[in-house]
Amino acid sequence: MNPLYRQCGVTVFEEMSRLAAEHGAINLGQGFPVGMEPPALIEAAVAATRAGPHQYPPMLGLPALREAVAASARRFWGLELDPGREVLITSGASEALCDCFLALLEPGDEVILLEPAYDVYPVAIRAAGGVPVGVRLDPPDWRLPRQRLRAAIGPRTRAIVINDPMNPTGKLFDDDERAFLADLLDRHDLIAVCDEVYEHLTFDGRRHRPLMTLPQARRRCLRIGSAGKTFSVTGWKVGYVSACAELLAPVARAHQFVTFTVPPMLQQAVAVGLGFDAAYFTGLAATLEARRDLLADGLARLGIPVLPCGGTYFLCVPAAAFAPGADDRALARRLTVEAGVATIPLSGFQLGPGMEPHLRFCFAKDPADLTAAIDRIGRWL
Ligand code: PMP
Ligand code: GLN
Numbered sequence: 153m154n155p156l157y158r159q160c161g162v163t164v165f166e167e168m169s170r171l172a173a174e175h176g177a178i179n180l181g182q183g184f185p186v187g188m189e190p191p192a193l194i195e196a197a198v199a200a201t202r203a204g205p206h207q208y209p210p211m212l213g214l215p216a217l218r219e220a221v222a223a224s225a226r227r228f229w230g231l232e233l234d235p236g237r238e239v240l241i242t243s244g245a246s247e248a249l250c251d252c253f254l255a256l257l258e259p260g261d262e263v264i265l266l267e268p269a270y271d272v273y274p275v276a277i278r279a280a281g282g283v284p285v286g287v288r289l290d291p292p293d294w295r296l297p298r299q300r301l302r303a304a305i306g307p308r309t310r311a312i313v314i315n316d317p318m319n320p321t322g323k324l325f326d327d328d329e330r331a332f333l334a335d336l337l338d339r340h341d342l343i344a345v346c347d348e349v350y351e352h353l354t355f356d357g358r359r360h361r362p363l364m365t366l367p368q369a370r371r372r373c374l375r376i377g378s379a380g381k382t383f384s385v386t387g388w389k390v391g392y393v394s395a396c397a398e399l400l401a402p403v404a405r406a407h408q409f410v411t412f413t414v415p416p417m418l419q420q421a422v423a424v425g426l427g428f429d430a431a432y433f434t435g436l437a438a439t440l441e442a443r444r445d446l447l448a449d450g451l452a453r454l455g456i457p458v459l460p461c462g463g464t465y466f467l468c469v470p471a472a473a474f475a476p477g478a479d480d481r482a483l484a485r486r487l488t489v490e491a492g493v494a495t496i497p498l499s500g501f502q503l504g505p506g507m508e509p510h511l512r513f514c515f516a517k518d519p520a521d522l523t524a525a526i527d528r529i530g531r532w533l
Contacts, residue, residue, distance in 0.1 A: 156275065156278050156279060157275075160275060163271055163500075164271065164496055164497065164500030165181065165182040165183070165271075165496065165500075166182075168181035168182065168484065168488065168494050168495070168496055169181060169182045169494070171485065171488045171489070171494060172488055172494035175488055175489050175492065176492065177488045177489075177491075177492045177493055177494045178492060178493050178494065178517075178521050178524060178525045178528065179494045179514075179517075180447075180493060180494060180495055180513045180514050180515070180517060180521075180522075180525055181484075181488075181494040181495050181496045181512075181514060182496070182514065183319065183386075183464075183465045183466065183514050183516065184386045184387075184514075184516070185384040185386070185440075185465065185516035185517070186516065186517045186518045186521070187518055188384035188436070188439065188516070189383070189384050189385055190383060190384070190425065190428070190432060192424070192425075192428070193383050193385065193421055193422075193424065193425045194421075196420065196421040196424040196425065197417055197418060197420075197421035200416070200417035200418075200420035200421055201417045204416075204417075205416060206416065206417070207416075208412070208413050209413050209414070209416040209419060210413070211404070211407070211408050211412055211413055212239075212240055212241065212404055213239065213240060213241025213392070213413075213414065213419060214241070214416060214419040214420065214423065215235070216419075216420065216423040217241055217392075217419045217420070217422055217423040217426075218235040218236070218239040218240075218241065218392075219235045219423075220422070220423040220426040220427060221233070221235065221239045221241075221377070221392045221394065221426065222234070222235040222238070222239055222394075223426070223427070224426040224427075225362075225375075225394060228351075228352075228433075229360075229361065229362050229365055230365060231362060231364060231365050231375075231394075233394050234397070237397040237400065237401075238394055238395060238396060238397060238400055239392060239393070239394050239400075240392065240393045240394075240400055240403060240404050240407060241390065241391070241392055241414050241419060242390075242391040242392065242393060242407060242411070242414065243389050243390075243391065243410075243411040243414050244378060244380060244388075244389035244390065244391040245347060245349045245376050245377065245378040245380070245391040246272055246389070246391070247389075247391060247407070247410055247411055248376045248391045248392070248393045248403075249272055249273065249276050249345065249347065249376065250272075250276045250279070250280075250406075250410060251393070251403045251404075251406040251407045251410060252345050252374050252376075252393065252403055252406075253276050253277050253279070253280035253282060253345075254279075254280045254406040254410070255402040255403045255405060255406040256310070256311065256343065256374075256399070256402060256403070257277070257280045257281055257282040257310060257311070258281070258310070259281040259282075260281070260282075260283060260308060261281075261282045261283070261308060261309075261310035261311070262282065262283045262284075262285045262306065262308045262309045262310060263277045263282050263283070263284055263285065263309075263310060263311045263312065263313060263345075264285050264286075264287055264301070264304050264305070264309060264311070264312040264313070265277075265284050265285065265286050265287070265312075265313050265503065266286075266287055266288075266289055266296075266312075266313070266314070266315070266318070267286045267287065267288045267289060267501065267502060267503055267504070267507065268289070268320055268321060268498050268501030268502055268507065269284075269286065269313070269315070269501055269503065270315060270319050270320075270347065270501065271500060271501060273313050274503055282310070283308070284503060285304050285309070286502075286503035286504045287300050287301050287304045288300065288504070288506060288507060289321065289323070291321075291459055291468070291470070291508060291510065292459045292460060293323070293459075293460060294318070294321045294323040295329075296325070296329045296332065296333070298332060301336070302336070305336075305340050305342075309340065309342060310342065310343065311342055311343045311344065311345055312333075312336075312337070312342055312343075312344050312345075313344075313345045313346075313347060314333060314344050314345070314346050314347070314363055315346075315347040315348075316330075316346065316347075316348060316360065316363070317348075317350040317351070317353065317354060317360060317462065317463030317464045318350075318463075318464065319349075319350065319464050319465075319466060320464075320466050320468060320496065320498055320501055320512040321459070321466075321468060322459070322460070322461030322462060322463060322464050322466050322467060322468065323462065323463075324354055324358055324360065324462030324463045327361065330361060330363050330366060331366065333363060333369070334363060334366040334368040334369040335368065337368070337369055337372045337373075338368045338369075338372070342372065343372050343373070343374065343399065344363055344369065344372055344373045344374070345374050345376070346362065346363050346364060346373050346374065346375045346376060347376050348360065348362060348375055348376060348377055349376065349377060349378040349380070349381045349382075349391075350381055350463050350464045350465075351377060351382070352381075352382050352433050352436060352437060353381065353436065353437055353440055353463050353464055353465065354437060354462060354463040355437060355440070355441040355444060355461070355462060355463060356441070356462065358462055358463075360463065362375050363375075364394070364395075370396065371396045371398070371399070373395065374393055374394070374395040374399055374400075374403065375393070375394045375395065376391060376392070376393050377391065377392050377394075378390070378391045378392075379391070379392075379418075379422040379425065382425070382426075382433075382436075383422065383425045384436070384516075388418050388422075389414075390414055390415075390418050390419060390422045440465065440515070440516060442519075443515045443516060443517065443519060443522060444461055444467060444515045446515070446519055446522050446523070447467060447513060447515040447522050447525075447526070448461075448467060448515075450522065450523065450525075450526030451467075451469065451513075451526065451529070453526075454526065454529060454530050454533060455473075456469055456473045456474070456529075457469070457470070457473055458513075459510075465514045465515060465516040466512050466513065466514055466515070467512070467513045467515055468498065468510045468511070468512050468513075469510060469511050469513065470508060470509070470510055471483050471497075471508075471509035471510055471511055472508075472509070474487070474511075474533070478509060479499075479509060480497035480498055480499050480509035480510060480511055481497045481499055481500075483497070483509070483511065484496065484497040484511055487511070487529070487532070490532055491528050491529055491531070491532035492528045493525045493528050493529055495511040495512060495513050496511070496512040496514075497509070497510075497511060497512075498510040498511070498512055
C-alpha cells in the first residue's frame with residue numbers, strides 16, 4: 153500500500169457519519185444538505201436520462217454545460233470566460249483539485265494551505281509529489297495572517313489554495329484580503345487554486361467575489377465550483393474548473409487519465425440549473441441563513457458561543473464551551489454517543505500543531521433536526 157494512504161486512515165467525515173448511524177445520532181457532522189434539491193433540477197436529470205445519449209461525452213465536458221458555466225461566471229461575477237478553452241467539467245470539485253495538483257506541480261513544489269484546511273488538499277498535493285505548507289488562521293474571525301503568509305513563501309513555493317467561502321471556518325474573505333492575495337501572487341509568481349464551491353452560499357447581504365476577477369490574478373487563478381453545493385446534490389459529483397487556456401490545458405490532460413469524463417445526463421441537468429433565475433440563488437442563501445440562525449440562536453440560549461459565519465454550511469464552536477481543556481476529537485465522539493448529536497472536530501482539518509480545539513456544526517439540515525439537536529445538547533450539558 154502506498155504509505156501516503158496508510159497514514160491517512162478513514163476520513164473524519166466518514167468516521168463521524170458511521171458513528172452517528174451506529175448511535176442513532178442527529179448528523180450535524182458531514183457537510184451535506186437535507187431537503188433542498190430543486191425539483192426542476194431533478195426533472196431535468198430525469199428528462200436527460202430518458203432522452204440520452206448515455207455514452208462518453210466529450211472529455212472536456214458537454215459544450216452546453218461549459219457554456220452555462222461561462223454564462224454563470226459572467227452573470228454573477230462579471231467574469232468573461234471562453235467556454236471552448238477556459239472551462240473543464242470534472243467529477244466534482246474533488247477531482248478538479250486533484251487534476252490541478254497532478255497537472256501543475258513538479259516534484260518538491262510547495263503549496264501553501266490556510267489552516268484549518270479541507271482534508272483533500274494536503275493528501276492530493278502529496279499524491280502529486282508536492283509539499284503542503286500550512287499557514288494557520290486564528291479564531292474568532294480567521295483573518296488572513298499576512299506576516300505568516302509572507303514568511304511561508306520560499307523559492308519552492310508554486311501555489312496557494314484559497315477556499316473562499318471557507319470550510320470549516322465559515323469565513324468569507326473581504327476585498328482587502330483579496331487585493332493582498334492578488335498582489336502576493338503577482339509579486340512571487342504564484343498560482344492560486346481557488347476552491348469556490350460555496351460561492352452562492354453567503355449571508356447577511358454579503359457577496360462572494362472570485363479572486364480571478366482581479367485583473368492581476370486573472371491568469372494566475374484556477375477557479376473551482378461544484379454543482380453539489382450550488383444545487384444541494386452533493387452525491388452528483390459534477391464540478392468545474394475555469395482558468396486561462398495555458399493553465400487549463402495541462403489540467404485537462406490530467407483529467408483524461410483520472411476520470412476522462414462525467415455522466416452526461418447530470419451534465420445536462422446542471423446546465424439547466426445554472427440558468428435558473430436569480431430567485432433560486434438568493435432563495436438558497438436565504439434558506440441556509442435561516443438555518444444558521446436557528447442553530448446559532450439555539451446554541452447561544454444554552455450559553456454556547458458560536459463563531460461568526462459569513463458563508464458555507466458550517467458554524468464553529470470552541471470545544472472549551474462544552475468542556476474546558478477538551479480534546480475536540482474525544483469531545484465529538486462523546487457528543488455523538490452520549491448526547492446523540494454528531495459534529496466534526498476541527499483537528500481533522502489541521503496540518504500542524506497550535507490550533508485551538510473546535511467543533512464544526514453543519515446547519516444545512518432539516519430545521520426539525522436542528523431544534524432536536526439543540527434540545528439534546530441542552531439535556532446533556
Ligand atoms: N472543497 C470543499 C471546501 C468542500 O467542502 C468540498 C465538499 N463538500 C469539496 C471541495 C468537494 O466537492 P465535490 O463534492 O464537488 O467533490
Ligand atoms: N465536504 C464535506 C464536508 O466538509 C464532506 C465531504 C466528504 O465526506 N468527503 O463535510
